[in-house]
Structures are given as structure tokens and as C-alpha cells.
Amino acid sequence: MNFSQVIEYCPRCGSDSFPEKAPHFFLCEDCDFHFHINCTPGVVGIVADNAGGVLLIRRGKDPGKGKFSVPGGFVDSNETIEAALARELREEVNLEMVAAEYLSSYPNPYLYRGVVFPVVDLIFVCEVRTLETLSASDEVESFEFVDPAEIDLNEIAFPSIRHGLERYIQKRVSILTRQKEQ
Ligand SMILES: [Zn+2]
Structure with missing residues (x-):
């Protein structure tokens, strides 16, 4: 299982508009929170x-x-x-x-x-x-x-x-x- 299957909601505002925009980079479309899964x-x-x-x-x-x-x-x-x-x-x-x-x-x-x-x-x-x-x-x-x-x-x-x-x-x-x- 990878992170896009685990992370569904923005950890800051709880929005479900939280797509993986690039590998290991998630962006909240409601509050603009940037979330990177770093190596x-x-x-x-x-x-x-x-x-x-x-x-x-x-x-x-x-x-x-x-x-x-x-x-x-x-x-x-x-x-x-x-x-x-x-x-x-x-x-x-x-x-x-x-x-x-x-x-x-x-x-x-x-x-x-x-x-x-x-x-x-x-x-x-x-x-x-x-x-x-x-x-x-x-x-x-x-x-x-x-x-x-x-x-x-x-x-x-x-x-x-x-x-x-x-x-x-x-x-x-x-x-x-x-x-x-x-
Ligand atoms: Zn958010």
C-alpha cells in the first residue's frame, strides 16, 4: 500500500479535497496546506x-x-x-x-x-x-x-x-x- 491509498483527508482542515499532485506531494484544495512525504x-x-x-x-x-x-x-x-x-x-x-x-x-x-x-x-x-x-x-x-x-x-x-x-x-x-x- 502506498501513501495515496492511506491519506484521504487534509491533516490541517480535514477536507477531503486532498489529492496527491505529484508523487509524495499532497495539496489541500480548501486551505492550501502543502504536505510532502519526504524520503x-x-x-x-x-x-x-x-x-x-x-x-x-x-x-x-x-x-x-x-x-x-x-x-x-x-x-x-x-x-x-x-x-x-x-x-x-x-x-x-x-x-x-x-x-x-x-x-x-x-x-x-x-x-x-x-x-x-x-x-x-x-x-x-x-x-x-x-x-x-x-x-x-x-x-x-x-x-x-x-x-x-x-x-x-x-x-x-x-x-x-x-x-x-x-x-x-x-x-x-x-x-x-x-x-x-x-
Ligand atoms: Zn486543508
């Missing part, structure tokens, strides 16, 4: 161990319950992207982020309770202080480090995470190839 930023953190394995978590709740993902979540209002990334790593897997390098972004239409929310995920490669603190929160069923060459992308919960892992693997392969040539 929400999400953050995604790829963390690797010393052997090069990527931290995958099995999701403990929907959407994507039981499938693999990597730590991440939504950016709160008045929060920076970096702070959101550090917060999600702390909340989901109890890791302290010390540095992050931007990798890529990808749309992630997010189906929640029957409605698709527009989200764009910002994907980072993260460095953490130590992996010794690693532990799963309630949102996380389990976690494991998987060699990038052995990640089954069909088992990854979201297209944005699949895209991020693909980019990460490509980048890693090109770094390894360069090192071999030197």
Missing part, C-alpha cells in the same frame, strides 16, 4: 574483523525477520548521519565506532505495517574500538562474521544492503588485486 535517511554500517569477515546479523523482527542484514537504522530528527551510525552500532551490537568511511547509497522502500515508506540508505565501512564488546540486542537474533566471498546475497534482507555488500566486495577485490600487483 527518510537510513544508515548502514559494514564492520569487518581482522580476518576480513563481515559482521552479519540475523534480524529478530520484521521487516525481513530471520534474514541477514548488517547493523543500521533510521536517522532521528536533529541527529547527524555520523551520530546515527554510531548510535545504531552501539544499540544493536554494542560496538563503539571510532571512524567511518562513506561507501555508497541506495533506495530502500521500507514496508512497515502494510505501508511502503520512502527511505534512502547511506552505507559506510566502519572502524570500531574493539570487537570484544560485541553482543546482540533484542532486535538482533544472532550475529556472525562471514567471509565476503561466501555471503549469499539472496539471504540478505534489503536490496540496499545487498547493493552495499556488493560494492564492498568489489572494492575489497580491487584493493587486494592492487596489493598483489605492487
Whole structure:
């Protein structure tokens, strides 16, 4: 279900003359209220161990319950992207982020309770202080480090995470190839 099927009335005056004039833009023909369904930023953190394995978590709740993902979540209002990334790593897997390098972004239409929310995920490669603190929160069923060459992308919960892992693997392969040539 998308927003034009959910939103029928103007949230300011209650008028039913509230058409979706452009995708995700509603305009009240009675009180001129402009209502935009903005794209929400999400953050995604790829963390690797010393052997090069990527931290995958099995999701403990929907959407994507039981499938693999990597730590991440939504950016709160008045929060920076970096702070959101550090917060999600702390909340989901109890890791302290010390540095992050931007990798890529990808749309992630997010189906929640029957409605698709527009989200764009910002994907980072993260460095953490130590992996010794690693532990799963309630949102996380389990976690494991998987060699990038052995990640089954069909088992990854979201297209944005699949895209991020693909980019990460490509980048890693090109770094390894360069090192071999030197
Ligand atoms: Zn109105």
C-alpha cells in the first residue's frame, strides 16, 4: 500500500479535497496546506574483523525477520548521519565506532505495517574500538562474521544492503588485486 491509498483527508482542515499532485506531494484544495512525504535517511554500517569477515546479523523482527542484514537504522530528527551510525552500532551490537568511511547509497522502500515508506540508505565501512564488546540486542537474533566471498546475497534482507555488500566486495577485490600487483 502506498501513501495515496492511506491519506484521504487534509491533516490541517480535514477536507477531503486532498489529492496527491505529484508523487509524495499532497495539496489541500480548501486551505492550501502543502504536505510532502519526504524520503527518510537510513544508515548502514559494514564492520569487518581482522580476518576480513563481515559482521552479519540475523534480524529478530520484521521487516525481513530471520534474514541477514548488517547493523543500521533510521536517522532521528536533529541527529547527524555520523551520530546515527554510531548510535545504531552501539544499540544493536554494542560496538563503539571510532571512524567511518562513506561507501555508497541506495533506495530502500521500507514496508512497515502494510505501508511502503520512502527511505534512502547511506552505507559506510566502519572502524570500531574493539570487537570484544560485541553482543546482540533484542532486535538482533544472532550475529556472525562471514567471509565476503561466501555471503549469499539472496539471504540478505534489503536490496540496499545487498547493493552495499556488493560494492564492498568489489572494492575489497580491487584493493587486494592492487596489493598483489605492487
Ligand atoms: Zn486543508
